[in-house]
Amino acid sequence: MDCRKNLKRVxxxxxxxxxxxxxxxxxxxxxxxxxxxxxxxxxxxxxDRVFLGFQYAEPISTLIERAKFGGDxxxxxxxxxxxxxxxxSLPVEYDLACAVPLSVERFKQRGYNQAEIxxxxxxxxxxKNDLLKRVKNTRPQTELSxxxxxxxxxxxxxxxxxxxxxxVLLFDDVMxxxxxxxxxxxxxxxxGAKEVVALVLARACY
Numbered sequence: 022m023d024c025r026k027n028l029k030r031v032x033x034x035x036x037x038x039x040x041x042x043x044x045x046x047x048x049x050x051x052x053x054x055x056x057x058x059x060x061x062x063x064x065x066x067x068x069d070r071v072f073l074g075f076q077y078a079e080p081i082s083t084l085i086e087r088a089k090f091g092g093d094x095x096x097x098x099x100x101x102x103x104x105x106x107x108x109x110s111l112p113v114e115y116d117l118a119c120a121v122p123l124s125v126e127r128f129k130q131r132g133y134n135q136a137e138i139x140x141x142x143x144x145x146x147x148x149k150n151d152l153l154k155r156v157k158n159t160r161p162q163t164e165l166s167x168x169x170x171x172x173x174x175x176x177x178x179x180x181x182x183x184x185x186x187x188x189v190l191l192f193d194d195v196m197x198x199x200x201x202x203x204x205x206x207x208x209x210x211x212x213g214a215k216e217v218v219a220l221v222l223a224r225a226c227y
Contacts, residue, residue: 029076030107031224037061039071039199039224066199067206068191069216070113074104077195077225085194085223088135097135100194101142104222111190113218118144118190119152121205122178126158139222140192152189153205154181174204180212188216196221 033042035058042058060066075081081100088097120136128134140148157177189209193202196219206217 027079028081028103029078031073031076034071034073034224035061036070036072038066038068039073039196039202039219039221041224041226067203067210067217068199068219070218071196071199071202072108072111072218072220073196073224074107074221075223077197077223081223085135088139089131089194092131094133094135094138097133097138098142100222101139101144104139104220105143105145108220111218111220113188113216115188115190115216115218117152117184117187118148118192119150120148121191121193121201122150122153122155124155124158136192136194139194140220143192143220148192152180152182152184153178153208174201176204177201178205178208180208180214183213184209185213186215187213188218189214190218190220192220192222194222195225196223197225 034040035042038058038061040058040060077085084096084100087093088100118140120134120140123131123134123136134150137148137150155177156179157174191202191205191209196202202219202221206214206219209217
């Protein structure tokens with residue numbers, strides 16, 4: 022992609038929940054191998070680590086919109102490959118990888134799950150698509166406030182497999198408040214997952 026030089030990386034953030042930090046605080050914690058922030062301290066985020074790629078800004082935002090709403094699954098795959106360029110390997114081990122699932126209705130409308138195809142591009146192989154299912158139809162998160170987002174996805178996911186003692190890599194295309202990722206991680210932990218690590222293509226402000 023010729024626009025690659027214009028993409029903005031996310032540098033300073035909480036490695037446990039994805040909350041934005043100042044660069045000074047991020048460096049201070051990383052030097053001491055510390056993780057966690059005020060969000061982690063107040064709430065159970067269910068995530069063990071978070072890895073973020075880009076800021077949700079032009080041109081990445083437009084490319085993601087094309088992948089989600091423009092029927093361009095090829096772009097979705099290429100975005101996964103792009104993420105692989107900046108995060109070629111993660112400093113954690115995992116046994117299984119899955120993407121945040123769509124509702125049945127939304128999947129029928131699009132014909133594919135863009136997050137699953139992005140993860141496919143990142144991994145270079147098709148990820149598991151039967152670990153999680155969405156059991157509650159939710160409103161689009163973009164329409165809601167932070168408080169409404171948390172309530173909107175509450176108990177919206179179930180793990181379909183016995184994951185006792187396994188480490189799961191959980192992927193989503195965009196993270197804003199982190200509510201969706203937390204609920205997915207909660208379901209995976211409930212099914213016995215030992216660790217849940219989130220990988221996110223783009224982080225948006227809220």
